[in-house]
Amino acid sequence: MPEHFTRNTLECTAWCAKCQRDTQHRVDGGRRGPCIDPKHPVPEFSKAQMTRREKLAEEKRNSRLF
Numbered sequence: 001m002p003e004h005f006t007r008n009t010l011e012c013t014a015w016c017a018k019c020q021r022d023t024q025h026r027v028d029g030g031r032r033g034p035c036i037d038p039k040h041p042v043p044e045f046s047k048a049q050m051t052r053r054e055k056l057a058e059e060k061r062n063s064r065l066f
Contacts, residue, residue, distance in 0.1 A: 003032065004030045004031065006030070009030075010027060011025060011027055011036065012025055012027055012032060013025070014032050018035065018040060018041055019037060019040055019041070023036075023037040024037055
């Protein structure tokens with residue numbers, strides 16, 4: 001059963017599936033939020049950001065002069 005926290009709770013300790021261990025998690029609206037452990041494996045950019053960067057880099061390589 002999911003755990004609900006009080007309004008004043010900022011973080012809790014819970015199992016993180018990515019880290020494969022108990023870590024600190026943020027509490028959002030009384031529910032457990034994302035892992036806030038600095039060692040948590042997080043990609044630097046999202047998929048949308050990566051595609052946007054690739055498009056910009058391609059446009060720079062194939063710039064339209066006229």
